[in-house]
Amino acid sequence: xxxxxxxxxxxxxxxxxxxxxxxxxxxxxxxxxxxxxxxxxxxxxxxxxxxxxxxxxxxxxxxxxxxxxxxxxxxxxxxxxxxxxxxxxxxxxxxxxxxxxxxxxxxxxxxxxxxxxxxxxxxxxxxxxxxxxxxxxxxxxxxxxxxxxxxxxxxxxxxxxxxxxxxxxxxxx
Amino acid sequence: xxxxxxxxxxxxxxxxxxxxxxxxxxxxxxxxxxxxxxxxxxxxxxxxxxxxxxxxxxxxxxxxxxxxxxxxxxxxxxxxxxxxxxxxxxxxxxxxxxxxxxxxxxxxxxxxxxxxxxxxxxxxxxxxxxxxxxxxxxxxxxxxxxxxxxxxxxx
Numbered sequence: 447x448x449x450x451x452x453x454x455x456x457x458x459x460x461x462x463x464x465x466x467x468x469x470x471x472x473x474x475x476x477x478x479x480x481x482x483x484x485x486x487x488x489x490x491x492x493x494x495x496x497x498x499x500x501x502x503x504x505x506x507x508x509x510x511x512x513x514x515x516x517x518x519x520x521x522x523x524x525x526x527x528x529x530x531x532x533x534x535x536x537x538x539x540x541x542x543x544x545x546x547x548x549x550x551x552x553x554x555x556x557x558x559x560x561x562x563x564x565x566x567x568x569x570x571x572x573x574x575x576x577x578x579x580x581x582x583x584x585x586x587x588x589x590x591x592x593x594x595x596x597x598x599x600x601x602x603x604x605x606x607x608x609x610x611x612x613x614x615x616x617x618x619x
Numbered sequence: 620x621x622x623x624x625x626x627x628x629x630x631x632x633x634x635x636x637x638x639x640x641x642x643x644x645x646x647x648x649x650x651x652x653x654x655x656x657x658x659x660x661x662x663x664x665x666x667x668x669x670x671x672x673x674x675x676x677x678x679x680x681x682x683x684x685x686x687x688x689x690x691x692x693x694x695x696x697x698x699x700x701x702x703x704x705x706x707x708x709x710x711x712x713x714x715x716x717x718x719x720x721x722x723x724x725x726x727x728x729x730x731x732x733x734x735x736x737x738x739x740x741x742x743x744x745x746x747x748x749x750x751x752x753x754x755x756x757x758x759x760x761x762x763x764x765x766x767x768x769x770x771x772x773x774x
Contacts, residue, residue: 467701472709489772496765503758532768535729539761546750573732573740577757580743584750602744610737 488533494521495536515547538564538574545581557585576602730763
């Protein structure tokens with residue numbers, strides 16, 4: 447039997463017309479998901495982290511360093527570990543503060559662990575990475591590991607000097 | 620073929636069939652014996668002058684139509700292009716998704732750390748000072764960072 451297929455031409459069993467519109471629809475949905483999903487997630491994390499910092503400030507003012515640390519750590523453990531950009535910076539700052547409170551509570555090993563987790567999110571030439579290196583350097587010092595402390599301080603100085611240079615360039619006429 | 624034979628051989632039968640078809644349609648698969656074809660055609664021409672009967676013409680037409688292949692359907696260029704455009708858009712969306720996962724988009728938009736924070740960091744990394752000054756300056760910078768992020772993400 448001979449039939450003319452014409453507009454009913456198929457590709458892998460799917461009519462071409464439907465394949466075309468289907469591909470366009472998938473592309474549009476993917477773009478929407480890429481834009482909306484990323485913004486929503488980051489916005490939520492920013493709000494949650496800011497609230498946690500305010501609560502930690504309140505507890506610290508009341509002399510509850512342990513409670514402050516718990517508030518920050520509870521949020522930190524729910525954050526995605528593979529985030530980039532703003533979410534990573536927010537996460538790194540939370541871990542800096544947790545590490546600093548660990549140190550204040552004489553949980554030196556905990557401070558090393560928290561700071562290391564922060565650095566494992568991905569180092570960047572920003573102030574939050576520098577803070578993590580400094581607080582871990584302090585913890586290494588307290589543990590008597592001068593070499594590890596020196597290495598962290600060195601890395602922190604490299605970033606800070608670069609940021610200072612950039613700051614000076616920005617201020618130059 | 621010899622006249623003495625009582626039964627034609629298979630080869631003779633096949634040759635006769637080819638000859639009959641050649642007389643009918645002007646050609647035969649595998650070819651027809653030229654001398655026999657010429658003789659038969661002369662005899663037929665002498666009989667009817669080579670006229671094609673209407674019934675025979677119709678039979679030839681039906682035979683030709685039944686054996687003809689349908690012309691290859693031309694692909695609809697419009698739908699092919701639409702499909703390609705859709706696939707290209709889907710590919711572009713994938714690239715955007717991957718790049719969003721790799722580009723530190725937020726870092727570029729973070730406010731630059733103030734000089735006071737950088738100096739506190741230098742002091743903390745250079746000497747055994749307490750982290751109190753670093754904490755204070757970080758808290759100020761944190762406020763600026765969150766203000767910027769609130770502005771950016773509309774929360």
